[in-house]
Amino acid sequence: MAGLYLHVPFCQQKCHYCDFFSAPPLGDQLTSWHQLLERNLHLIAQEYRPLLETVFFGGGTPSLLTPSQIATILSSCQKLFPVSSGAEISLEANPGTLTVTNLKGYLSAGINRLSIGVQSFDDETLDLLGRRHNAAEARQIFIQARSLGFTNISLDLIFALPGQSLAALDRELEQLLELSPEHVGIYGLSIEPGTHLAKLINKGQLRETTDEAYAEAYLHLHRRLTAEGYDHYEISNFARPGYRCRHNQGYWQRKPCLAAGAGAHGFNPTGYGQRNAIPNDLLRYQQKLDAGENPAELLEEFDQQLAMVETLYLGLRTSDGVDRTDFAQKFGSFPEVAFPAAFHSLGSKLHLEKNRYFFNPEEWLLYDHLISHFL
Ligand SMILES: C[S@@+](CC[C@H](N)C(=O)[O-])C[C@H]1O[C@@H](n2cnc3c(N)ncnc32)[C@H](O)[C@@H]1O
Ligand code: SF4
Known part of the structure; x- marks a missing residue:
């Protein structure tokens, strides 16, 4: 899908x-x-x-x-x-x-x-x-x-x-x-x-x-x-x-996304994931297509560490947050085990209910600051 x-x-x-x-x-x-x-x-x-x-x-x-x-x-x-x-x-x-x-x-x-x-x-x-x-x-x-x-x-x-x-x-x-x-x-x-x-x-x-x-x-x-x-x-x-x-x-769940049109971004979940982008350049877009080449270029290739960070970065933007068990199945350890220092610093700002970590809207106001603990 x-x-x-x-x-x-x-x-x-x-x-x-x-x-x-x-x-x-x-x-x-x-x-x-x-x-x-x-x-x-x-x-x-x-x-x-x-x-x-x-x-x-x-x-x-x-x-x-x-x-x-x-x-x-x-x-x-x-x-x-x-x-x-x-x-x-x-x-x-x-x-x-x-x-x-x-x-x-x-x-x-x-x-x-x-x-x-x-x-x-x-x-x-x-x-x-x-x-x-x-x-x-x-x-x-x-x-x-x-x-x-x-x-x-x-x-x-x-x-x-x-x-x-x-x-x-x-x-x-x-x-x-x-x-x-x-x-x-x-x-x-x-x-x-x-x-x-x-x-x-x-x-x-x-x-x-x-x-x-x-x-x-x-x-x-x-x-x-x-x-x-x-x-x-x-x-x-x-x-x-x-x-x-x-x-x-x-997008927030890191599901596959195909991208078409100059300026589009896509995601390929192969391995730990690859984010690709078609450059914001209409002339280059046309030249690539004239040459029969896919104009998408690799923007970022994720290793396990980067994929874990992005899973938290995108998931914690949502009220569903991040499911501990899904995370452990993908990456081999629970989020609090993979990022002990971040969890310690965030303390009670990060909530856990029904096995999911999440922020409330009051914390979303400080999102860039709070999420930087994982970076
Ligand atoms: C890329 S626009 C697409 C919508 C459509 N082009 C339009 O403007 O009607 C997506 C949304 O981003 C928001 N947006 C874009 N630049 C913004 C900015 N500098 N500050 C706040 N919101 C912005 C606007 O609310 C906009 O509807
Ligand atoms: S300039 Fe930006 S906000 Fe305005 S119509 Fe275009 S994309 Fe939408």
Whole structure:
């Protein structure tokens, strides 16, 4: 069982906070990217044909692809790989690119999960973030997607915005909850070097949120969303029962993931695991495919020690945490035996229940610091 991640490295314009690899598509670049992706999939299938449980169109802005492009990619997947009958097939979408027509087309092409980057329900904030849509448009597109038959929709919200009060965050949350999405992603604004927001901060025109305000907002979101029946199942992710993102769960559980499209990352569990990546370089991507070579390059080969660390690093991001017995079966020793010093330093911050180690959301706030004990 495996996932397939397809990276679409195009966006109409750069949002003011984002440093993901993407650029506006030039000329008929989307058409040629689509043709290259088809060749990429054929090359992968010559080497490895696992049963696909999930397919994830991520980006960038995959909703720049037309429904017929999505349909041909998915029909190639069906021809090249065995695909599980209940496979989760997700599309990341920017509301500014969605219309009733393309939503209908995506649904009939086989997309059964939409992840919509709403980011905020406040127009001034959307302007600050450099989004192309306003709040009313995002709300409208959600309602249309729902009435067309999308039954699994995730919404992304950015919090810890400069100057955002708890009351303002609450107003955002109320609007999100009114829509009742099955899944919610919450991302604390991170100021990335080189972005427009970083420039405003460097010029003193904007001030970054304090750690205290960030923590207060995060825990507020945790309390409100869990009170509404959402399960806080990963640092940034909440789901109604039965609606966790299966594709991302595969990533946190180190399950195999095939990768296609420049900028995509994949995972091959051979040995202790190999992480591979297709370079963020469209010209090199094309040259490799023209030469009939798989464009994926080895990013990291894991030995036992690195695989143990990554199992803890990814597993402890989730509420399921890490099962002691599974860990011992894979690596020959229980986590506390393999990492005695880390367990000693973490003390009561790391919990153990039903044979699983896990952190609570209060500890997730300090994740980078706490997990560094294992590194
Ligand atoms: C790669 S984007 C894909 C979604 C789609 N491109 C869109 O923006 O509508 C995934 C999510 O990452 C989050 N994100 C990206 N950069 C961020 C940043 N600097 N700080 C916080 N969240 C960020 C946004 O919430 C975004 O929806
Ligand atoms: S947030 Fe999404 S739409 Fe905006 S630049 Fe990043 S990937 Fe593109």
